[in-house]
Amino acid sequence: MGARETVAVVDYGMGNLRSVAQAVRQAALACESVEVVVTSSPQAVRDAHRVVLPGQGAMPDCMAELERSGLREAVLHAAATKPLLGVCVGMQMLLDHSEEGDTPGLGLIPGRVVRFRLEGQRQPDGSRYKVPQMGWNRVWRRLKPADGQQSETHPLWAGIADGSYFYFVHSYYALPAQAAHTAGVTDYGVRFASAVARDNLFATQFHPEKSAAQGLALYRNFLLWKP
Amino acid sequence: MLAKRIIPCLDVTGGRVVKGVNFAGLRDAGDPVEIAARYNEQGADELTFLDITATSDGRDLILPIIEAVASQVFIPLTVGGGVRTVEDVRRLLNAGADKVSFNSAAIANPQVVHDAAAKYGSQCIVVAIDAKRRSAEEERRPGPDGQPLGPGWDVYSHGGRKNVGLDAVAWARRVAELGAGEILLTSMDRDGTQAGFDLALTRAVSDAVEVPVIASGGVGTLDHLVEGIRDGGADAVLAASIFHYGAYTIAQAKRRLAEAGIPVRL
Structure with a gap:
């Protein structure tokens, strides 16, 4: 057996991390020697081999708590x-x-986060768009040629069919400044980046921990990822 | 666009899943964790647990069940039944629920819907409405404008035992304004009858509010699910008996919706 690899789920006091931790643990069952810890210790985040950064609630609160908990530097280090x-x-x-609250982010991926503006628009079946978007929507992991780009498939999509459904709950979405950082797109009145990636960073707007088998597959791919 | 959702409902008491007809005559349907895992495998989009235990002592039994289900099933879980306070919401969310549903407590104290939504966000606060078509006598009751109410549906509390004298459509509008992020609408006339949703009720509430509406009560065939979405305007359809007793699988239900041109997660 090789040395144990640790995965830190960063707990900066913003709500319930139980479902994220359970899903990562479930995914880790398929991997040899992976230990999942939920931690508010900056040192544990520094020592971990991989880091999961969850977030729920309002962005201003999340950024303030990340700062207050002393975990900001550890996350930047990761x-x-x-x-x-x-x-x-x-x-x-x-x-x-x-x-949301005119809040500066960590600045790790160039771009900004904006609110859905869908008032007066109708979905294809005639129903109104609701904000937050809440429910299952499709994630297309490649940009379509019509968008002028053909991005490569990211390793975190391994074994996950293009256009798979994932579970979303959100009112704001990311607008990466560079198309190369968009790893997945979803249509909800607007085509938005539902996953972003750069080098050793990957992030999803949807909740893999609530997205059944596809979500567990994504966590498993993360645990096996060697960027 | 968003997929329309199929939500199996598990009525839980004494640690078991049960099912009745017209809110009475319960029979055993099995172990909650096993049933939840089966529905997850079949492709259910969410699961709803209703704790129908009568006593407050018994109510705490739902927490370990939610914990057990949440550790094995990775889709959204809604829990309702006997939820009274913001503290109840906290405990259920901590046990692994993603959404918590108020019913009688919201009628007795509508402020709790506002307070819970302000603290945890509208996306995790559901209000369940048990509605029953008014009798001829009830139609003559004066409404807010002093005129007879006329045809419509009244809201019932305490597991469908008490007419609280509220119009169901007006109540739905009110709780959405208070911060409910979703409405679970059950037709008491249809519940357990397998005669199909009360489509007029579903349509009236769906048209009245901006938040998603889950239609419930009366599903007996897969076409009833199609009708609830297409004709009732529901965002999600909830059913129990047709799935618990093996008449249909979730996957069969999904395929029927897809054949009818409704977007579903297959």
């Missing part, structure tokens, strides 16, 4: 040195700025 997976607001925090 982003510079090892595989890091952001989820929901944990994705939004990776960008430069969110218009």
